[in-house]
Amino acid sequence: MSKKQLILDLFAKDMIKFGEFTLKSGKKSYIYADIRTSISYPSLFKQICNEYSKIMANIQYDMICGVPYSALAIASAIAYDKSIPMLLKRKEVKEYGTKKILEGYYNPGQNCLLIEDVISTGASLIETTIVLEEHRLKVTDVCTLIDRNQGGREAMQQHGYKLHSIMNLTEIIDVLYAENKISANDKKNALALL
Amino acid sequence: MSKKQLILDLFAKDMIKFGEFTLKSGKKSYIYADIRTSISYPSLFKQICNEYSKIMANIQYDMICGVPYSALAIASAIAYDKSIPMLLKRKEVKEYGTKKILEGYYNPGQNCLLIEDVISTGASLIETTIVLEEHRLKVTDVCTLIDRNQGGREAMQQHGYKLHSIMNLTEIIDVLYAENKISANDKKNALALL
Numbered sequence: 536m537s538k539k540q541l542i543l544d545l546f547a548k549d550m551i552k553f554g555e556f557t558l559k560s561g562k563k564s565y566i567y568a569d570i571r572t573s574i575s576y577p578s579l580f581k582q583i584c585n586e587y588s589k590i591m592a593n594i595q596y597d598m599i600c601g602v603p604y605s606a607l608a609i610a611s612a613i614a615y616d617k618s619i620p621m622l623l624k625r626k627e628v629k630e631y632g633t634k635k636i637l638e639g640y641y642n643p644g645q646n647c648l649l650i651e652d653v654i655s656t657g658a659s660l661i662e663t664t665i666v667l668e669e670h671r672l673k674v675t676d677v678c679t680l681i682d683r684n685q686g687g688r689e690a691m692q693q694h695g696y697k698l699h700s701i702m703n704l705t706e707i708i709d710v711l712y713a714e715n716k717i718s719a720n721d722k723k724n725a726l727a728l729l
Numbered sequence: 730m731s732k733k734q735l736i737l738d739l740f741a742k743d744m745i746k747f748g749e750f751t752l753k754s755g756k757k758s759y760i761y762a763d764i765r766t767s768i769s770y771p772s773l774f775k776q777i778c779n780e781y782s783k784i785m786a787n788i789q790y791d792m793i794c795g796v797p798y799s800a801l802a803i804a805s806a807i808a809y810d811k812s813i814p815m816l817l818k819r820k821e822v823k824e825y826g827t828k829k830i831l832e833g834y835y836n837p838g839q840n841c842l843l844i845e846d847v848i849s850t851g852a853s854l855i856e857t858t859i860v861l862e863e864h865r866l867k868v869t870d871v872c873t874l875i876d877r878n879q880g881g882r883e884a885m886q887q888h889g890y891k892l893h894s895i896m897n898l899t900e901i902i903d904v905l906y907a908e909n910k911i912s913a914n915d916k917k918n919a920l921a922l923l
Contacts, residue, residue, distance in 0.1 A: 548834070574805070575792065575834035577812035584809060598769065603797070604817050604832065611768070611802035612809030615778060618771035623798050626820065638798065640742070640769035 538702060541586065542710045544579050548572060551707060553721045560656055560685075565724040566704055568681050570652050571605045584612045586701045587650065587678055594676045594699065596648035598641060600624055602663055609680075610650040622647060622672075624663055636666055643671035651679040654698065657690035664696060681707070684729050704729055732896060735780065736904045738773050742766060745901060747915045754850055754879075759918040760898055762875050764846050765799045778806045780895045781844065781872055785811075788870045788893065790842035792816055792835060796857055803874075804844040816841060816866075818857055830860060837865035845873040848892065851884035858890060875901070878923045898923055 552567040598620040601610025614621035622639035664674045682700035691698045712722045739745045746761040792814040795804025808815035816833035858868045876894035885892045905911045
């Protein structure tokens with residue numbers, strides 16, 4: 536399956552939508568990208584994981600950490616398939632038991648590759664890298680399926696991290712317009728709000 | 730790898746420990762079983778997933794749902810490896826966006842197999858089955874790696890669910906004692922508090 540076909544599949548399954556949306560940051564957007572439902576479509580889920588594996592082939596790391604929840608599912612599948620040690624950063628800290636925000640076994644100084652699904656401004660990703668660094672892990676690279684072209688790449692770079700994205704919103708808009716899936720008006724509206 | 734070897738590996742990697750512990754329920758225990766760190770050991774993680782696949786071979790279901798976080802990593806790996814549609818039940822509901830507690834695509838009436846890692850009383854599992862049923866999914870079976878022998882099986886049965894466990898604490902204690910990994914005193918203390 537090509538990247539073009541992956542974009543068409545994500546659109547066909549409503550994981551990429553056009554219309555008026557408000558992002559987490561409060562900013563308006565005309566394009567919605569959310570791959571959470573992909574876990575329910577085995578061949579699509581496999582294709583997504585395989586796209587990550589491709590870009591991961593050129594990155595140096597000792598382990599991977601998936602950001603809950605979608606990217607955690609993806610990281611788990613890749614960790615299983617490629618025999619890569621994994622860590623898990625909770626969204627919340629348990630009230631009982633070992634009360635760890637970071638689960639898994641590692642040694643200080645090891646390089647942890649972060650797996651995210653969609654990056655916007657990068658703010659939540661930077662929160663995650665801070666947690667990893669507080670645990671004396673090294674973070675140099677971050678992988679994401681979709682870069683929303685909203686400064687995430689630059690924000691990561693400013694903090695010293697390299698962002699590897701499989702696709703960005705401009706590419707998605709171009710493919711969907713070229714394949715007659717969206718109107719010229721959708722394209723214009725979506726690009727205007729990037 | 731045999732189930733015995735899996736138990737020895739979990740013990741060697743401190744995922745099964747003996748001593749004085751307090752469980753989530755407030756109850757005292759002399760045996761601690763927590764497989765969260767297994768995600769960091771690729772061959773162990775694979776072996777755990779394969780043990781689930783074995784018991785899943787005799788169960789009828791349309792999709793699987795992993796309970797965050799350890800079992801979600803396991804369910805994701807199995808879903809990827811065996812091409813099984815997956816759902817994901819969040820621990821918390823997002824404040825923005827689609828605000829779903831259950832993520833994924835499904836049709837009402839489909840049978841969802843629950844994947845848990847360790848079952849104690851079954852209380853948190855029953856909370857999860859209620860969420861799935863409120864979403865008009867059917868739940869008949871639940872898989873877990875470890876049954877703590879604390880009434881979970883009976884509680885699930887009372888609610889109409891069948892629990893499939895890969896191992897229970899009695900088996901674990903027996904294997905570790907037979908292999909000279911724990912003392913007679915550890916065995917006695919652990920069994921006394923089951």
